[in-house]
Amino acid sequence: xxxxxxANLPAAIxxxxxxxxxxxxxxxxxxxxxxxxxxxxxxxxxxxxxxxFCAHLPATMSVVGIGLLISIVLGLALAILMDxxxxxxxxxxxxxxxxxxxxxxxxxxLFVLWFGYSIWSKVLVTVLMTFFPVTITVFDGFRSVRADMxxxxxxxxxxxxxxxxxxxxxxxxxxxxxxxxxxxxLSIIGAAIGEWLGAQSGLxxxxxxxxxxxxxxxxxxxxxxxxxxxxxxxALVNLVERRVIxxxxxx
Amino acid sequence: xxxxxxVVFQYAVEDFNIxxxxxxxVEKGEFVSIIGPSGCGKSTIFRLINRLLQPKSxxxxxxxxxxxxxxxPCGYMPQQDLLxxxxxxxxxxxxxxxxxxxxxxxEMKEKTEEALKNVGLEAWGKKSxxxxxxxxxxxxxxxxxxxxxADLLLLDEPFxxxxxxxxxxxxxxxxxxxEREKKTVLFITHDVEEAIYLSGRILVAEQMPITGLTSVxxxxxxxxxxxxxxxxxxxxxxxxxxxxLRRDAE
Numbered sequence: 001x002x003x004x005x006x007a008n009l010p011a012a013i014x015x016x017x018x019x020x021x022x023x024x025x026x027x028x029x030x031x032x033x034x035x036x037x038x039x040x041x042x043x044x045x046x047x048x049x050x051x052x053f054c055a056h057l058p059a060t061m062s063v064v065g066i067g068l069l070i071s072i073v074l075g076l077a078l079a080i081l082m083d084x085x086x087x088x089x090x091x092x093x094x095x096x097x098x099x100x101x102x103x104x105x106x107x108x109x110l111f112v113l114w115f116g117y118s119i120w121s122k123v124l125v126t127v128l129m130t131f132f133p134v135t136i137t138v139f140d141g142f143r144s145v146r147a148d149m150x151x152x153x154x155x156x157x158x159x160x161x162x163x164x165x166x167x168x169x170x171x172x173x174x175x176x177x178x179x180x181x182x183x184x185x186l187s188i189i190g191a192a193i194g195e196w197l198g199a200q201s202g203l204x205x206x207x208x209x210x211x212x213x214x215x216x217x218x219x220x221x222x223x224x225x226x227x228x229x230x231x232x233x234x235a236l237v238n239l240v241e242r243r244v245i246x247x248x249x250x251x
Numbered sequence: 252x253x254x255x256x257x258v259v260f261q262y263a264v265e266d267f268n269i270x271x272x273x274x275x276x277v278e279k280g281e282f283v284s285i286i287g288p289s290g291c292g293k294s295t296i297f298r299l300i301n302r303l304l305q306p307k308s309x310x311x312x313x314x315x316x317x318x319x320x321x322x323x324p325c326g327y328m329p330q331q332d333l334l335x336x337x338x339x340x341x342x343x344x345x346x347x348x349x350x351x352x353x354x355x356x357x358e359m360k361e362k363t364e365e366a367l368k369n370v371g372l373e374a375w376g377k378k379s380x381x382x383x384x385x386x387x388x389x390x391x392x393x394x395x396x397x398x399x400x401a402d403l404l405l406l407d408e409p410f411x412x413x414x415x416x417x418x419x420x421x422x423x424x425x426x427x428x429x430e431r432e433k434k435t436v437l438f439i440t441h442d443v444e445e446a447i448y449l450s451g452r453i454l455v456a457e458q459m460p461i462t463g464l465t466s467v468x469x470x471x472x473x474x475x476x477x478x479x480x481x482x483x484x485x486x487x488x489x490x491x492x493x494x495x496l497r498r499d500a501e
Contacts, residue, residue, distance in 0.1 A: 152333050155301040156347045156399055157323030166346065170337040247336035247379065 036217035044217035045224060052206065052225060059201040061229065063119060063191040064184075067126025071183055074127065075134025076176075083142040083168070096135055104128045105193055112198035122194030122202070129190035133182040141175025142168055177241040184237065185230045192226055252403055252435045253277040253300070258309030260299060268307070269295055271460045277437060279314075279402070282429055284438045284446035285464065287456025288496055293439045296461075297405050300437075301327045313403055323351065326399040326434075330408045332392035334380035340391050341367065341376035347399040366394040370428070386417040390424070397432060406438045410445070422448055426475060443492045448480055455495055467492065 019038050026037030036044070045052065078096065082089040108125050115121040145168050153163050195204030203222035210218030253276070260270040269292045277283050287293050298304040300311060302318060311318050318324040326347075334343045344363045348354050354362070367373045370390040372383075380388060389409055396404055406425075410418045422445060429436055440446050446453050447469055454464035470484055479485070 146333075148329060148331065149333050149335070151298075151301075151303050152327065152329060153346075153350070154303060155323065155325070155327040156350045158350045162350055166349070167335070170335070173337070245337075247381070 031216075033214040033216045036220055040217040041220040041224060044215070045221040048218065048221055052203070052222060056201055056203045056206045056222065057225060057229070059199075059205075060188075060191050060195065060203045060226070063122040063126060063194065063202065064187050064229075066119070067123045067130060067190060068183060068187045070123065070127050071130035071134055071187065072180070075131045075179065075183075076138060078131075078135045079138035079142060082139055093139075096132065099128070100132050102128070104190075105197075108194060108197045111194070117198060117200050122191055122199060125194035125197075126187050126190035129193075130183045130187045133186065134179045137175050137179035137182065138172060141172035144175070145171045174245050177237060177245060180237050181234050184233045188226055188230045188233075192223075252279040252281070252314060253437065254310075254312040254315075255296075256310040256312070258299065258311060259307045260295060260304060261307055262295075267460060269460050270299070270306075271462045273309070273461055273463060275454060275464050275466070277403075277435060279435055280433060281452060282426075282436045282438065282450050283452045283454060284440055284450040285454045285456060286440055286443060286446045286492065286496065287461075288459075289441055291456045291459045292461045293456055294407055297327065297407050297437075297439060300403075300405060301325055323347070323399055323401060325403040325405050326396040326401040327405045328392055328396040328407065328409050330411055332380070332388040334388055334391060334395075336380060338380075339376065340372065340378055340380055340383065343380065343391060344376075344395045344398055347395060351400065362398060366398055367391075369397075369431070370394045384417075385413050386421055389413065389421060393425070393428065397428075397434075401434075403435045403437065406436060408439055408441070411440070411442070418445075423476075425449065426473065430473060443489055443496070444480060446492070447485055447489060448475065453492065455492065457495055457498075465495070 023037045023039060026032070026035050026040070029035050032040055078092060082092055104125055108121070111121040111124050115124070149167055149171075150163060153167055158166070191202070192204035192207070195202035196208050199205040203226050207219050207222045210216075210222075255273050255275050258270055258273045259268050261268045273296075285293050285296065295304065299306055300313075300318065301324065313321065313324045334340070335346070338346070341363055344366055345359050348359045348362065363376070364373070367376050370393060372387060372391055372394070375383060375387065375391075380391065383391065393406075393409070396406075409425075410421045413421060426449060438446070438449060450469055451473075453467045453469060455467060457463075457465055467488070469488065471479060471482070
């Protein structure tokens with residue numbers, strides 16, 4: 001533990017320095033509605049703790065939760081399908097790539113028209129942004145499965161189902177965790193954008209409302225919370241990953 | 252034990268048959284090596300036997316039966332150990348039995364423990380493969396090959412990735428295993444000394460494409476020690492084999 005603390009030290013010092021520069025610049029500018037100082041943001045976070053933590057954080061997290069779940073299921077399903085069938089790969093792969101050229105942010109107002117201010121317009125934005133890295137990373141994982149290991153299984157008389165369960169699935173696990181760690185921040189960004197464009201609650205919505213009131217610190221406070229949530233979730237995944245994947249070093 | 256009858260094989264990307272009308276026979280209980288220059292198609296022979304490739308024509312039989320009638324006709328051990336890193340050594344050994352099915356957990360455990368003991372790894376079953384040395388990993392891979400239950404073992408340059416000293420002791424070790432298990436072994440190598448030391452008979456792939464294998468008997472009984480390689484008759488055999496192989500290389 002001590003050594004990891006020391007490894008993080010340069011990053012911590014840099015963050016501290018940047019915060020000091022920011023603080024100094026904000027004091028120099030003296031226009032909190034444009035550039036609030038870090039201290040002001042923290043103070044605002046404390047003042048707004050009740051609506052932020054009790055109403056808006058849960059609203060955003062439920063969008064993130066549902067969106068992430070759908071993205072993982074969809075991403076895994078697409079990756080498995082493309083791995084199983086070359087025809088599916090030829091049909092789906094270009095489509096999956098093309099889906100990323102859609103400017104989701106520009107379309108999101110349409111989603112509000114389709115789904116109203118319900119949670120689903122936000123979930124759709126989240127899924128559109130998140131399923132892609134899951135699909136591609138897991139599919140890359142399937143493609144990285146060593147052909148000689150597959151040959152060995154075949155020489156043992158393994159059928160495709162056994163090769164999938166005993167070789168591909170475990171081999172793809174490290175990729176799955178990487179995908180998860182990419183998906184979490186993206187899903188939070190997706191949820192915030194969705195809320196920014198049309199919602200009645202959520203951190204993204206709250207941030208936008210503060211904007212219209214020219215409350216600079218109030219814009220930053222929910223954003224700070226979003227980042228903290230993303231870091232916390234990724235740390236959690238790291239913890240689980242270290243338990244599950246003991247072999248990554250020699251893959 | 253193993254019969255090749257007029258086997259023809261061609262890779263789709265090539266415009267000639269790399270194996271053309273090949274016939275040979277291996278007796279039950281024999282230790283036979285195949286030597287030949289690299290890239291001549293030795294490994295293709297193995298991939299035909301374990302059905303990773305399909306011949307254009309001809310027949311391959313094991314114990315008189317076509318290989319396509321068996322679920323897993325032979326035990327294959329590749330150059331790299333290919334132990335799965337997410338399984339412990341013990342679980343790796345269990346893999347061929349899990350695939351074949353029909354054994355209870357307790358039976359698999361018993362067989363695994365026995366196999367580990369036979370290859371001198373009884374204390375290592377619960378370890379991850381990455382904790383084993385190169386020689387130990389190959390011993391584990393060999394135990395896994397044995398647990399396929401096949402009577403015919405195909406060993407494809409299993410020691411070529413090991414350092415010299417480990418390789419020498421692994422050869423001795425392999426002979427002991429072979430004498431105890433009474434299996435038929437087909438062994439691919441490009442190392443003439445290794446072939447002489449291990450085999451009762453050597454099949455030389457002289458031409459490419461392979462149209463036939465020249466059979467050369469090693470005039471030496473078992474058990475063998477590392478010193479026996481110094482005998483004059485064997486030195487001559489070594490020269491003779493190297494001459495055969497060099498002729499192709501030119």
